[in-house]
Amino acid sequence: GENVEQHPSTLSVQEGDSAVIKCTYSDSASNYFPWYKQELGKRPQLIIDIRSNVGEKKDQRIAVTLNKTAKHFSLHITETQPEDSAVYFCAANSDAGNMLTFGGGTRLMVKP
Amino acid sequence: KAGVTQTPRYLIKTRGQQVTLSCSPISGHRSVSWYQQTPGQGLQFLFEYFSETQRNKGNFPGRFSGRQFSNSRSEMNVSTLELGDSALYLCASSPQPTGKETQYFGPGTRLLVL
Secondary structure, three states: OOOEEEEOOEEEEEOOOOEEEEEEEOOOOOOEEEEEEEOOOOOOEEEEEEEOOOOEEEEOOEEEEEEOOOOEEEEEEOOOOHHHOEEEEEEEEEOOOOEEEEOOOEEEEEEO | OOOOEEEOOEEEEOOOOOEEEEEEOOOOOOEEEEEEEEOOOEEEEEEEEEOOEEEEEOOOOOOEEEEEOOOOOEEEEEOOOOHHHOEEEEEEEEOOOEOOEOOEEOOOEEEEEO
């Protein structure tokens, strides 16, 4: 089955700095890669996703890049703000798109 | 549209008891997936139902079971509860089977087993 590894497990940055979270996946047939943000005590919410037919996608301060050859994708947050503090999960589909496997999560702390 | 709802939101049980959790998906969504979330363990996939059929099952013991009704609402049952079953149980719905479209999560049911 699919294996999704996420690094780092914790990340601390100063407000205004950039943050990068990286994920690798094992199933070369994976073609859908969503990112979820989970604030303390709340449900995970989709913040951005990318499909394998593009290499990069941006939404304001958030961007995701995908390298299909190396089988890794990354979340980039620029100009971080305290409200960006949360746990971020990456995911990849597998088994011909029939399953979604999540990474272990990254706790991002943005210091004011 | 109303979001995914889960009931109850909090539950306290004792070892050996059984529990049933409920999930109502977004209207029109036919796929419901269940996850267990514990500190440090991320999101562990339990199972997925689509159109009343279980499509996938994660690596959990047979004490964990589920079902889906014709209106797409889903229930999850855990029998013979163990202390280690204490966790946040999240369900997520999507229009099509998992892995093809965005999943939308419910608020979760926090289960404490004493």
